[in-house]
Amino acid sequence: MGAVSGPAGGGMNGTRDRARTLLGPLLAENPITLHVLGLCSALAVTKTLLAALVMSAAVTAVLILSGGAVSAIRHQVPRSIRLIVQITIIASLVIVVDLVLQAYAWELSKQLSVFVGLIITNCIVFSRAESFAINHGVVRSMLDGAGNGLGYGIVLGLVGAVREVLGSGTLLGATVLATASGGGWYVPMTLMLLPPSAFFLIALVIWGLRTMRREQIEAREFTAPGPENGR
Amino acid sequence: MTGSDHPARRPPPDTLARTLTVGLAVALFGSLLVAVATEMLGPRIDANAERERQQELEALIQSLPGIAELMSGAVEGAASIDAVVVDLASGETVPGADPAAADMRAAVDDPARSTELAPEDDAAGIGRRPDRGVAIIVRRGGEVAMVVLPVFGQGFASTMWGYLALAGDLNTVAGLTFYEHKETPGLGGVIGDDDWQAAWAGKLVRDADGAFRLGVATGTLRADATPHQVDAMTGATYTAAGVTALLRFWLGGLGWGPYLDRLAAE
Numbered sequence: 449m450g451a452v453s454g455p456a457g458g459g460m461n462g463t464r465d466r467a468r469t470l471l472g473p474l475l476a477e478n479p480i481t482l483h484v485l486g487l488c489s490a491l492a493v494t495k496t497l498l499a500a501l502v503m504s505a506a507v508t509a510v511l512i513l514s515g516g517a518v519s520a521i522r523h524q525v526p527r528s529i530r531l532i533v534q535i536t537i538i539a540s541l542v543i544v545v546d547l548v549l550q551a552y553a554w555e556l557s558k559q560l561s562v563f564v565g566l567i568i569t570n571c572i573v574f575s576r577a578e579s580f581a582i583n584h585g586v587v588r589s590m591l592d593g594a595g596n597g598l599g600y601g602i603v604l605g606l607v608g609a610v611r612e613v614l615g616s617g618t619l620l621g622a623t624v625l626a627t628a629s630g631g632g633w634y635v636p637m638t639l640m641l642l643p644p645s646a647f648f649l650i651a652l653v654i655w656g657l658r659t660m661r662r663e664q665i666e667a668r669e670f671t672a673p674g675p676e677n678g679r
Numbered sequence: 680m681t682g683s684d685h686p687a688r689r690p691p692p693d694t695l696a697r698t699l700t701v702g703l704a705v706a707l708f709g710s711l712l713v714a715v716a717t718e719m720l721g722p723r724i725d726a727n728a729e730r731e732r733q734q735e736l737e738a739l740i741q742s743l744p745g746i747a748e749l750m751s752g753a754v755e756g757a758a759s760i761d762a763v764v765v766d767l768a769s770g771e772t773v774p775g776a777d778p779a780a781a782d783m784r785a786a787v788d789d790p791a792r793s794t795e796l797a798p799e800d801d802a803a804g805i806g807r808r809p810d811r812g813v814a815i816i817v818r819r820g821g822e823v824a825m826v827v828l829p830v831f832g833q834g835f836a837s838t839m840w841g842y843l844a845l846a847g848d849l850n851t852v853a854g855l856t857f858y859e860h861k862e863t864p865g866l867g868g869v870i871g872d873d874d875w876q877a878a879w880a881g882k883l884v885r886d887a888d889g890a891f892r893l894g895v896a897t898g899t900l901r902a903d904a905t906p907h908q909v910d911a912m913t914g915a916t917y918t919a920a921g922v923t924a925l926l927r928f929w930l931g932g933l934g935w936g937p938y939l940d941r942l943a944a945e
Contacts, residue, residue: 525701526693533705540709544716551720554727 469588473595475661480603481654482664485571489563490604491646497620500608501601502556503563506545508597510567511576514538515593518581534577535568542567572596607649615640728859735858736842740815740827759818764811768794770937773811783809783829784840796933803928804833804921814938823847823942828935832925835917837861839870839925845884849939852893855879867918878909884930891930894923 479485486507493503517537525533546564549557557564567573576596581589612618614637617625626632639645658664740760764776773781786792786809793807815827827844841857857870869875883906884893892907897919900910912919928934 521701521705524697526698528693529698529702533701536705536709540712543713547716547720547724550727551723554724554731 466588466591470591470595473592473599474602475599475657478599478603478657479572479575479596480600480650481657483572483575484654485575486600487650489566489570490600490607490650491643492563493560494604494608494611494646495615495641496559496612496618497605497608499556499559500604502549502553503560504597504601504604506549506560506564507567507570507572507600508594509545510538510541511573511593511597512590513541513593514573514577515581515589516586517541518577519584519586519589522582530582531578534574534582538573538577539568572600603650603653606653607646610649611640611645615645732840732858735856736815736827738856740844760815761818762813762815765814765935765938767808767810767812767934767937770939770941772938776811778813781811781813783812783831786811787831800933801928802931803831803925805831805838805928808933812935814935816942823849823945825853826939826942828929830925830929830934832921832928834860834862834870834921835867835915836863839918839921841870843926843929845939849943850884852879852882852884862915862918867912867915869912869915870918870922875909875912882909883907891927893926893930895919 473479476482480487480490489503489507494500514534514537518534521533542565545567546557549560549564576589576593580592584592609619612620613624617623617627617630617632617634617636623630623632625634628635637645762778764773764778764781765771766773787805787807790807792811793809795807796805812829814829816823817825817827824847825844826849827842829841830843831838831840833839837860839857839860839862841855841860843855844853845851846853854876856876860868860870862868862870882893884891886892886907892904894908896904896908896911898911900908930936930939
């Protein structure tokens with residue numbers, strides 16, 4: 449999993465280092481745009497901004513707690529069972545988060561449906577546990593979890609806001625563009641209500657980021673055969 | 680990953696004892712966490728689910744044809760809506776019983792308040808039948824205008840919980856809704872959709888000879904069955920059969936049959 453490793457430790461625990469652990473994943477090492485992880489939920493729960501934000505909060509909570517827990521027991525866990533131990537910790541935390549949502553945000557938890565449970569299989573959570581928390585101290589791991597959760601939240605929030613405004617004419621339920629069906633002028637883009645629109649929006653974000661930060665562009669994995677070097 | 684927080688720390692040795700201890704400890708900790716959360720949040724979640732059910736029931740009643748006129752009193756004679764507790768075996772109402780305490784969902788797991796069904800009687804696949812149920816009855820000028828009955832039964836992947844509304848003749852379906860089920864989304868899950876539920880309005884429970892005909896068609900919906908059946912659902916044979924079976928059970932002698940007979944005799 450070398451490709452998805454976090455910022456290198458640097459060998460000290462300075463404030464700058466911690467700030468980098470927390471802030472790095474927001475833009476420079478964003479789990480969605482750089483590592484392109486966690487897309488399944490990003491497509492499914494970004495129809496409205498509120499759902500996107502609640503989902504991000506749930507993922508962030510799981511990331512922080514699982515980072516801390518995996519880090520705290522990293523010197524005790526034998527390598528042979530470390531994956532299953534991580535999964536057990538993550539799964540327990542996700543169930544708790546799911547129950548909290550059902551208790552305090554019933555309507556939203558029905559809207560998020562299976563995707564809260566699927567945080568267990570969210571690659572971001574697992575990759576942070578396996579590539580960062582298992583090698584770093586508790587505080588650093590929790591900061592890393594918070595940073596990655598927020599980085600995920602920024603992209604989800606952005607996509608959710610655009611989809612809700614263009615698809616329904618509202619933002620957090622408040623009318624922004626008066627829709628034609630409600631007597632206004634705006635004809636909603638039905639595409640924005642469908643999951644593929646999130647693909648387009650995330651692709652635009654990745655394109656924008658990689659145009660600004662050229663170092664994020666990945667090396668080509670192969671060259672397509674052209675007419676001059678073809679078969 | 681050059682130079683982590685704790686460089687040169689060797690991973691713990693992979694002994695069998697350590698593997699077992701750590702594995703057990705983590706599993707125990709995880710279970711404890713989940714158990715505590717369930718125990719603390721359970722009542723709140725149950726209350727949320729209960730509120731949802733009330734809303735679904737109200738929505739069903741509101742969506743029934745003609746109910747708006749009934750309630751507004753535009754039709755001759757004042758309308759009343761009552762919840763009555765019914766002893767299912769005898770079909771008699773239980774005066775003074777609290778409808779809130781006669782909830783079928785709570786009673787079905789309680790041996791003191793339910794009766795075990797013999798396998799050959801258990802068409803709906805519910806195992807035990809609650810002794811009492813709560814019927815919601817709408818009267819207009821003393822006449823029964825509509826009766827709403829809770830029904831449930833085994834589908835493909837879950838117990839399907841719903842309400843069946845019959846019109847005043849007790850033979851015409853006014854509406855059918857399922858407020859909770861875990862059938863496959865997109866296949867059997869259509870039983871939760873408004874379109875599918877709307878198809879039931881106007882179906883007749885029994886034909887002129889008194890034979891039970893209500894249900895979901897198996898295969899093509901034949902012309903002579905359209906007054907009684909709705910179209911089959913693609914890819915949801917078990918769900919469809921479950922719906923038909925639960926309707927047959929709850930409208931039969933072990934379900935609401937005795938109560939409906941008494942109502943008809945009124």
